[in-house]
Amino acid sequence: MELQLNEYQLRKSKSERLGLMSLPLLVLGAVLAFSGTEGQQIGFYVGLFLLAFGIILMIVSLVRFNTVISDFKKTFLKDYFSKIIKDGDYRPKKGLDPLNVYECGFLKRADRFKSWDYLSGEIDGISFLSSDVHLQKRQVYTDSKGRRQTKYVTFFKGRLFRFDFNKNIDHDVQVLERYSPSDGKRYRKVKLESIDFNKKFKTYSTDTQTAFYVLTPHFMEALMKIENNHPGNLGFSFKGDHMFFAIYNNKSTFPIRPFVKIDEKLIDTFKADVELVYELVDDLKLNKNIFKEDK
Amino acid sequence: MPTEITVLLIIIGAIALLVAFWFIATMNMLRRKEVKVGEAESGIDVALTKRFDTLTKMLDTVKGYTKHEASTFENVVKWRRGMPEDMTLEQKQEFMQKMDQLQADINVVVEQYPELKADKVFTNLQRSIMDVEEHLQAARRMYNANVSRLNGKIVTFPISIVAAKIGMDKKAFFEAEVQKRADVKMEF
Numbered sequence: 001m002e003l004q005l006n007e008y009q010l011r012k013s014k015s016e017r018l019g020l021m022s023l024p025l026l027v028l029g030a031v032l033a034f035s036g037t038e039g040q041q042i043g044f045y046v047g048l049f050l051l052a053f054g055i056i057l058m059i060v061s062l063v064r065f066n067t068v069i070s071d072f073k074k075t076f077l078k079d080y081f082s083k084i085i086k087d088g089d090y091r092p093k094k095g096l097d098p099l100n101v102y103e104c105g106f107l108k109r110a111d112r113f114k115s116w117d118y119l120s121g122e123i124d125g126i127s128f129l130s131s132d133v134h135l136q137k138r139q140v141y142t143d144s145k146g147r148r149q150t151k152y153v154t155f156f157k158g159r160l161f162r163f164d165f166n167k168n169i170d171h172d173v174q175v176l177e178r179y180s181p182s183d184g185k186r187y188r189k190v191k192l193e194s195i196d197f198n199k200k201f202k203t204y205s206t207d208t209q210t211a212f213y214v215l216t217p218h219f220m221e222a223l224m225k226i227e228n229n230h231p232g233n234l235g236f237s238f239k240g241d242h243m244f245f246a247i248y249n250n251k252s253t254f255p256i257r258p259f260v261k262i263d264e265k266l267i268d269t270f271k272a273d274v275e276l277v278y279e280l281v282d283d284l285k286l287n288k289n290i291f292k293e294d295k
Numbered sequence: 296m297p298t299e300i301t302v303l304l305i306i307i308g309a310i311a312l313l314v315a316f317w318f319i320a321t322m323n324m325l326r327r328k329e330v331k332v333g334e335a336e337s338g339i340d341v342a343l344t345k346r347f348d349t350l351t352k353m354l355d356t357v358k359g360y361t362k363h364e365a366s367t368f369e370n371v372v373k374w375r376r377g378m379p380e381d382m383t384l385e386q387k388q389e390f391m392q393k394m395d396q397l398q399a400d401i402n403v404v405v406e407q408y409p410e411l412k413a414d415k416v417f418t419n420l421q422r423s424i425m426d427v428e429e430h431l432q433a434a435r436r437m438y439n440a441n442v443s444r445l446n447g448k449i450v451t452f453p454i455s456i457v458a459a460k461i462g463m464d465k466k467a468f469f470e471a472e473v474q475k476r477a478d479v480k481m482e483f
Binding site: 168193 | 335338426429430432433434436437439440443444
């Protein structure tokens with residue numbers, strides 16, 4: 001593994017060096033081209049040449065950088081996830097289908113929808129799928145000069161998971177930190193017996209008893225623990241055979257930034273993100289199929 | 296020009312009206328909470344019936360394997376008539392306890408028959424019973440949560456005055472474990 005990582009790191013640092021080399025050329029070119037006095041034609045043309053060369057170098061560096069990252073994700077990470085997760089399927093360019101995302105019931109329909117870093121698989125017999133999701137709403141406003149302007153405002157950026165759920169439920173339940181249900185169903189706000197839980201989460205359900213059925217004392221405790229361990233805005237929903245979990249933390253899950261080494265430490269941070277899936281399955285005991293009948 | 300007495304009468308009338316409105320609103324709030332407790336109790340009934348039905352099915356399956364031990368379950372045969380109707384909360388708790396006992400008896404017998412453990416119908420019934428118990432627990436917790444909220448209101452002044460006026464008392468909780476009382480004999 002180390003050898004492979006070194007190879008990617010080498011390619012990545014080469015592209016970064018190229019980018020760094022382009023910077024002085026860009027600066028020098030800009031200075032020569034735009035600060036020369038009248039009559040200094042040579043300076044202007046040399047500056048223009050350096051500027052053009054610098055831009056070309058910068059573009060080449062960016063293309064190379066993106067190619068390395070894409071290769072790394074498509075080959076190394078894909079292979080890595082398929083090894084650590086049963087039936088692990090990682091696709092960096094693919095994301096969850098909008099229908100899967102809105103199925104959770106608390107993420108509103110977006111005017112701009114982006115999804116990437118799809119990861120699915122099976123952990124302890126529980127199938128899951130997940131991806132990073134970025135949702136934006138269009139806002140039209142009038143500026144100080146009376147002109148109509150449009151801007152896109154992010155209302156969700158984080159990761160969404162969908163798990164198999166081990167209980168049979170006919171009604172929907174949502175446990176939300178700051179969202180509210182948005183699927184148009186008639187939800188009732190449910191107050192559970194735990195005051196701490198009610199303070200942290202708002203619980204909605206189309207049937208009160210189903211909320212109590214899903215949210216056992218152990219389950220509530222586990223949700224609180226997950227909330228404590230993961231900063232961000234959390235939302236859980238339970239529908240039919242599925243449990244949805246969304247974490248709005250303004251982060252990409254598997255980012256590879258410039259000048260950050262591709263090494264085992266980086267892989268460990270990715271692994272830690274995957275461990276969240278294990279944590280959810282274990283803490284929420286999703287793997288304990290004691291309720292559903294064998295088919 | 297209204298005299299001072301008229302002004303006083305208007306103020307007293309307004310206060311009386313406010314008190315009357317508050318009394319009615321509080322009474323309605325208590326009634327609504329009482330209805331919720333009633334709904335939650337019917338949830339317990341549904342869950343108890345479900346559990347009873349599933350246990351009966353389990354019993355039938357177990358009996359198929361353990362014909363010579365039929366006497367173990369003799370005392371529950373009389374339950375065949377179904378779950379008794381119009382039970383008080385206390386009786387429901389007793390009934391639940393009897394079902395706990397029946398289930399424990401079934402488990403003891405099952406331990407002696409490994410082939411029963413492997414029976415698909417039986418394992419599915421075991422899962423069903425766990426699910427039913429989860430439903431029963433949910434119904435019990437929901438009932439107790441509603442009772443707790445209602446009782447909390449009933450004992451709080453000045454709502455306690457309204458509760459006393461309309462004859463509303465604190466409701467009993469549905470306990471998970473009922474203390475065994477020798478003087479209570481249940482016949483189903």
